[in-house]
Amino acid sequence: MSPRALLSAALLAVVALPLEAQERHVLRGATAIIWNLAGEVRIEPGTGNDVVVEVTRGGADGRRLDISASGGELKIRYPDNEIVYRAGTGSDDYRNGRSRSSTTLNVRSDGTFNGDWNAGWRRTTVRTYGDGLEAHADLVVKVPAGKRVEVNLAIGSMTARDTDADLMLDVHAAAVRAIGTKGRLMVDAGSGGVRVENAAGELEVDTGSGSTTVVGSRLSRVLVDAGSGSIDLRDVAAERVSIDVGSGSVTGDGVATDDLLIDTGSGSVRVALSKVPRRSEIDTGSGSVTLTLPADANAELDIETGSGGISSEFAVSMDEFRRRELRGRIGAGGGLVKVSTGSGGVRLLKR
Numbered sequence: 275m276s277p278r279a280l281l282s283a284a285l286l287a288v289v290a291l292p293l294e295a296q297e298r299h300v301l302r303g304a305t306a307i308i309w310n311l312a313g314e315v316r317i318e319p320g321t322g323n324d325v326v327v328e329v330t331r332g333g334a335d336g337r338r339l340d341i342s343a344s345g346g347e348l349k350i351r352y353p354d355n356e357i358v359y360r361a362g363t364g365s366d367d368y369r370n371g372r373s374r375s376s377t378t379l380n381v382r383s384d385g386t387f388n389g390d391w392n393a394g395w396r397r398t399t400v401r402t403y404g405d406g407l408e409a410h411a412d413l414v415v416k417v418p419a420g421k422r423v424e425v426n427l428a429i430g431s432m433t434a435r436d437t438d439a440d441l442m443l444d445v446h447a448a449a450v451r452a453i454g455t456k457g458r459l460m461v462d463a464g465s466g467g468v469r470v471e472n473a474a475g476e477l478e479v480d481t482g483s484g485s486t487t488v489v490g491s492r493l494s495r496v497l498v499d500a501g502s503g504s505i506d507l508r509d510v511a512a513e514r515v516s517i518d519v520g521s522g523s524v525t526g527d528g529v530a531t532d533d534l535l536i537d538t539g540s541g542s543v544r545v546a547l548s549k550v551p552r553r554s555e556i557d558t559g560s561g562s563v564t565l566t567l568p569a570d571a572n573a574e575l576d577i578e579t580g581s582g583g584i585s586s587e588f589a590v591s592m593d594e595f596r597r598r599e600l601r602g603r604i605g606a607g608g609g610l611v612k613v614s615t616g617s618g619g620v621r622l623l624k625r
Contacts, residue, residue, distance in 0.1 A: 296328045296329065296330050297328070297329045297331075297341060298327070299326070299327045299329065300324045300326055300327075300343070301324060301325040301326070301327060301343060301345070301347065301348060302323075302345060302346055303346035304421065305421070305422040305423070306325035306346045306348070306415075306417075306421060306422070307346060307423075307424045308327060308347075308413065308415065308424065309349045309350060309386050309387065309426045310350045310411050310413060310426070311352050311357055311359075311381070311385075311400050311410075311428040312352075312357055312361075312400050312410035312411070312428060312429050313332065313359065313410040313412045313413060313427070313430045314361075314412045314413070314430050314431050314432075315412075315415065315425055315427055315431070315433070316415065316433050317423070317425065317432070317433065317434035317437060317441065318414065318416050318417070318435055318436070318437070319416070319418075319419070319436050319438070320418045321416075322418055324418070325346075325418070325423060326415075326416040327343070327348050327413055327414070327415050327416075328413065328414040328416070329341055329350070329412070329413055330411065330412045330413075331409070332409070332410045332411065333408040333409040334408040334409075336409045336410065336411070338352075338409060339353075340353065340385070349385040350411050351384065351385035352381075352385070352398070352407060354407035355396045355397060356398075356404075356405070356406030356407060357399065357400040357406055357407050357409065358400075358402070358403070358405065358406040358408045358409075359400060359402055359408075359409075359410040360402060360403070361410075361429075361430060361431075374402055374403050375401065375402045375429055375447050376399060376400070376401035376402070376403075377399070377400055377401070377428055377429055377446040377464065377465075378397060378398065379397075379400070379428060380397060381396055381397075383395070383396075386426075387428070388444065400428045400429045400446075400447075401429070402429065413425075417441075418439070420438070421440070422440040422441075422442075423439060423441055423442070424441075424442040425442070425444070426445075427444070427446070427448055428445070428446045429446065429447050430448050431448055431449050431451075432450045432451070433450075433451045433452075433453070434451070434452045434455050434459075435452075436453070436454040436455070437456070437457070439456075440457045440458040441459050441460070442460045443459075443460070443461045444462045444463075445461075445462070445464065446463075446464040446465070447464060447466055448463070449466045449467050449468075449469075450466065450467070450468045450469070451469045451470075451471075452469070452470045452471070453470075454471070454472045454473070455470075455474075455475070456474045457475045457476075458478075459475060459476065459478070460478045460479075461479045461480070462480045462481075463481045463482065465481075465482055466481075466484045467484045467485045467486070467487070467503075468481060468484065468485070468486045468487070469486075469487045469488075469489075470487070470488045470489070470491060471489045472489070472490045473488070473492075473493060474491065474492050474493065475493060475494065476494045477493050477495070477496050477497070477512075478498075479497070479498045479499070479500075480500075481498075481501065482500075482501045482502075483502045483503055484503045485503045485504045485505070486500060486503065486504075486505050486506070487505075487506045487507075487508075488506070488507050488508070488510050489507075489508045489510070490508070490510075491509075491511075492511050493510070493512040493513075494513050494514075495512050495513055495514040495515070496510065496512045496514070496516070497516045498516070498517045498519070499518045499519075500519040501519075501520045502520055502522050504523050504541075505519055505523070505524045505525070507525070507526040507527075507529050507545075508526070508527050508528060509528040510530070511529075511531070512530075513533065514531060514534075515529065515531045515533070515534050515535070516533075516535040516536075517537070517538075518538075519537070519539070519541060520539045520540075521539055521541060522538065522540075522541045523538075523541040523542045523544070523561070524536055524542075524543045524545065525543075525544045525545065526544070526545035526546060527546045528548055529546065529548065530547070530549050531551050532551050532552045532553075533551055533552065533553050533554075534553070535554075535555050535556075536555070537556075537557045537558075538557070538558045538559065538561055539559045539560070540558075540559055540560040540561055542558070542561040542563070542564075542618065543556055543558055543561060543562075543563045543564070543565075544563075544564040545566070546566035546623075546625055547565070547567055547568070548568065549568060550567055550568070550572065550573045550608060550611070552609045553612075554610065554611050554612065555610075556612070556613045556614070557613075558614075558615045558618055559617075560617050560618060561615065561617075561618045562582065562615065562618035562619050562620070562621075563613050563615055563619075563620045564620075564621045564623065565611065565613065565620075565622055565623070566623040566624070567588070567604075567611075567622065568624075568625050569624045570605070571604055571605060572603075572604065572606045572607055572608035572609070573603065573604050573607065573608055573610070574602075574607050574608065574609070574610045574611065575590065575600055575601060575602050575604065575622075576600075576601050576610065576611070576612040576613070577600040577612070577613045577620050578599050578614050578615075579598045579599075579614075579615045579618065579620055581598070581617045581618075582598070582615055582617060582620065583619045583620075584600050584619065584621075585619070585620070585622070586600075586604070586621070587622060587623050587624045588604040588605075588622055588624065589604065590602045590604055591603050591604075604622075
């Protein structure tokens with residue numbers, strides 16, 4: 275074979291390298307920060323002293339991604355401002371147009387994003403359909419105990435499982451799931467559902483739109499701030515539970531806390547408590563409230579509705595009772611139960 279033929283064969287071999295090959299990056303230091311516009315992210319327990327990120331390129335243009343790691347930061351740069359991530363293209367949902375997603379954000383020249391526009395940044399759209407740079411990066415992030423990891427993602431999905439670390443997960447349009455995590459867990463989602471299972475530590479969730487579900491978790495505190503979307507807590511114990519939702523219902527079953535705060539602009543509240551908190555305050559602009567307490571509950575009551583009735587399965591010693599106001603106590607009194615609705619009735623039920 276001639277030298278030219280040998281060179282051509284070698285070049286073809288390079289081009290034919292499998293796109294699925296993993297690239298391994300080590301992020302040193304107490305904190306690791308990761309930036310990726312599109313892909314699937316899995317966060318798992320790691321060993322040793324450093325966070326390790328395994329990257330698998332995907333899409334027809336995946337080879338064009340520029341991936342760099344320096345110190346404790348990994349940046350994935352996409353050389354275009356129209357990015358297509360065809361996740362789930364073989365599913366019925368995609369073919370029927372139900373799984374389409376698009377988000378536009380400001381991207382700096384180094385591949386980082388979030389924040390307001392500044393000179394030199396470019397407006398970038400990432401979507402699951404249409405034309406553009408077809409590229410994404412799937413990540414496996416291996417986290418040793420005691421680390422702090424921040425992962426930023428535009429479109430895709432993110433799952434953290436069995437880690438013992440502080441995690442800050444920031445997504446624009448992606449589902450987030452955390453299972454068996456320990457430590458501080460902070461989730462910031464522009465749109466997309468958040469589900470947390472069997473977690474321990476501290477939980478903060480901030481969503482623009484999308485449901486939040488917390489199941490089987492023992493936490494120091496639960497803070498949820500949602501623009502719109504349902505909130506569901508099941509078998510959750512925490513020193514403090516604070517929920518603020520602009521539009522969406524709040525449900526809970528088997529919730530144990532000393533400090534319960536729920537505020538909804540519009541949406542019903544239906545919560546079953548396993549004990550009476552020292553303080554519980556529930557406020558709805560528009561929506562009914564159903565609160566279930568243990569049958570032997572002792573509590574002080576302060577209930578007021580703008581329009582809607584008040585009913586109780588408990589015997590109530592009343593200090594004041596009007597059509598839409600009730601102040602008194604059940605049992606010997608104790609923890610405060612304060613409920614206010616703009617429109618919607620209030621019911622107290624026995625567990």
